[in-house]
Amino acid sequence: MKSYSKTTPYLFIGPALALLALFSLFPIVLALVISFTDIDLAGLADYSNISFIGIENYINIFQDPIFLKSIGNTIFYVVFGVPLVIACSLGIALLINFGTARIFKAFRLVFYMPSITNVVAVAVVWTYLYNPQFGLFNYLLGLVGIPAIPWLQDPTIAKGSLIALAVWRAIGVNMIIFLAALQGIPKTYYEAAQLDGANNWKQLTKITIPLLRYAIFFVSITTMIGWVQFFEEPFVMTNGGPLDSTTSVALFIYRNGFQLSNFGYAAAGSFVLFVTIIIITMIQFRLQKKDTDI
């Protein structure tokens, strides 16, 4: 039966596994090691300039006002971003699933489109839309008599503006996941409910939402991890400003690593991020487990 040689499977997985090991697994170990050192440009040129400084990076980073601010901003993104993404993508998926006409299939395309486009390009476009003088948004508001809004200039509004762009991009994929889940619900459930006289709202809250629990769980985990890693939008649109009010943890790491060349310090920041993501995932799995136990 077994006609292939013992080495064949390893030849097939070899290239992919070697690359994954070199660029995914080994870096984790390396990141942990260098987070306990003071490696910078001088250390990169000559390894004898690197010294172990214990947990000093971790102590310093939790006293760094910009890091603390970036954590606060990231929490803001998660708290407002995750529910918005779920509400919008689920709402649109429900409406598309409800529709019977052919046109509803076309809506899938329209809402999916933003998620495949280049994030730099759309960030450039949205910066133009948000422009206080020449932007479309303020012009449209002006038409109905609302004064101009400083979309990217006010610290709090700027966060909201970035969230709006990211939600716009996130709807597509999550909508498709919800649509696939919705189509998996047997039609007979609804027929039985209708015979019992349940209205649309009852059907939605008693059948659809409970049966979508796994899809909602999956989307909320991936969306939350996505928000924790929020990077390109603040990088291109505001560069973290005004006054670091849009700096995310990921942007903080990038800036310390590649603009200030504090590799050790940035690695410490990235490990804080990593541990946070693991904790979030574990808590959500716990909650999910409890939920199904009941």
Add this chain to the structure above:
Amino acid sequence: MKTKASDAKKAYRIQQWIAGIVLTLGGLLVAIPFIWMILSAFKPESEVLQLTPTLWPETFTMDNFIYLFENMNFAVYLRNTIIIVLCSFVGLFFNAMAGYAFAKYKFKGREKLFYLVLATMMIPGQVTMIPVYLILNQMGLTNTMAGIVLPGLVGAFSIFLFRQFMSTIPDELLEAARLDGASEFRVFMQLVLPISKPIMAVQGILTFIAGWNSFLWPLIIANDESLYTLSVGLSLLKGQYGGNFALQMAGSTFMVVPIVIIFIIFQKHIIEGYTISGMK
């Protein structure tokens, strides 16, 4: 009784219309950035800076696009982006090979290695960003095309999807080919890959889109403008020509429209891809 049934039907029809109208409005809202981007790209700068914006370009011009290629290095950026896309297809091939081995071969450590592959999906890019840069620096690959391409060449999720699909291929088919004297590699190339066309299509399109949009690694690794991709070039353009919106919109249009066209052609494969991958 009869009136009740027709009433329900009428209410249902009205609900359908309401859903359609809400989606149309939402769709319009979602499409505004695209529409505005494309229309502005063909306007001269003076028209974009008017205080009452025009929807349709009053004077239609291609100057913005010509400027991108003549005064900025967009031709170079385009070439680099295409090189990255082509290389990422090599990565796709590696993913398919690994997926096939995990699906169809029995070997020591298979389960453990597969879990290891899956575990890499949990690692956020920001954590590996700095160590990978140091590794590439050690290998002398900073500021080279190889350094830009290598870190993202293979992906765990892609391997996972290939494995899922290829495990449905019947073993008898592979055995028959082996009995005919085909080598293992030939079985893979001439039997497994053609059968896996549906998953290949999905992965191919997603790989193309990811390569076309690649931003972070080119940004970190490339110091020379001669290695910039379109995304990096566009963010540079935004920094240098901050007030020149028509030019920026032309650059964005140049990046977004090819992807939209490819997406519209292949959309059936992409959206069905989620069903293939069994995400329910």
